[in-house]
Amino acid sequence: MNHNIKLIYLNQIDSTNDFLKRISHREESGTVVWAETQNYGRGRRGHAWLSFPFKGLTFSVLLKPDCHINRVKVFMLIPALAVCQTLREYGIRAQIKWPNDVMIRNKKVCGVLVDSVTEKRKIREVVMGIGLNANQRASDFPAEFTTIGSIYSETGIQLERQILLNDILQNIFNLSRNIDNSSKSQWLINQWNCNCIHMNNKVECLSDKKMYKGQFKGITNRGEAIIKIDDKNEKKVDYDTFSMRIKNAFND
Numbered sequence: 001m002n003h004n005i006k007l008i009y010l011n012q013i014d015s016t017n018d019f020l021k022r023i024s025h026r027e028e029s030g031t032v033v034w035a036e037t038q039n040y041g042r043g044r045r046g047h048a049w050l051s052f053p054f055k056g057l058t059f060s061v062l063l064k065p066d067c068h069i070n071r072v073k074v075f076m077l078i079p080a081l082a083v084c085q086t087l088r089e090y091g092i093r094a095q096i097k098w099p100n101d102v103m104i105r106n107k108k109v110c111g112v113l114v115d116s117v118t119e120k121r122k123i124r125e126v127v128m129g130i131g132l133n134a135n136q137r138a139s140d141f142p143a144e145f146t147t148i149g150s151i152y153s154e155t156g157i158q159l160e161r162q163i164l165l166n167d168i169l170q171n172i173f174n175l176s177r178n179i180d181n182s183s184k185s186q187w188l189i190n191q192w193n194c195n196c197i198h199m200n201n202k203v204e205c206l207s208d209k210k211m212y213k214g215q216f217k218g219i220t221n222r223g224e225a226i227i228k229i230d231d232k233n234e235k236k237v238d239y240d241t242f243s244m245r246i247k248n249a250f251n252d
Contacts, residue, residue, distance in 0.1 A: 016060035017129040029064035067180040073223035082171035095197035099239035107149030
């Protein structure tokens with residue numbers, strides 16, 4: 001995929017993902033929608049995402065990869081990895097919480113929502129929505145949001161948002177190239193594992209009906225978490241149905 005970035009900047013929108021999906025038929029791969037305020041911003045499982053105009057970054061990226069459908073789960077991993085890599089390039093120790101949250105000092109600073117369109121066993125479109133808390137102060141967040149932070153609240157570093165956006169986009173595009181190549185996909189998974197806050201920690205995987213406890217051993221090429229239950233048993237869990245927390249560290 002070659003990308004010529006087209007940036008659409010909006011003061012207010014319902015949702016950057018929804019807006020970009022509505023216009024994707026006439027836009028090229030590499031189109032980006034950045035909005036200061038989302039009235040109906042959402043994350044995984046329909047959770048709301050708060051917008052902070054002129055302090056945070058709320059944007060969506062359109063890709064048209066035309067690759068096999070079995071790579072769709074790998075695309076889900078790219079946005080958080082791109083954000084994490086960008087922050088680490090700035091000297092900020094960011095980590096990924098499975099499947100696609102970015103954490104600094106056990107505070108969530110970034111959430112991701114990825115939508116895709118498939119046709120005839122091919123991925124035609126991927127829309128990656130990213131909400132990143134950049135320059136908010138701790139006092140900007142509601143008191144009940146005890147697990148939420150920003151780059152600034154956790155590090156004291158204030159960033160120029162346009163530069164931050166450009167650097168994240170370059171990492172997204174670099175990570176997305178040649179994704180149909182199995183060795184590139186495995187490299188992505190290895191990079192994700194290296195940046196994961198859960199790696200080799202004791203975790204609990206929760207759903208409405210089941211709980212699995214064990215040691216987090218990374219992810220499969222389908223994005224499933226590998227949980228070592230004991231010396232003989234492993235469990236692979238999908239992020240569409242499970243949430244995860246590190247035992248005695250922080251709550252989901």
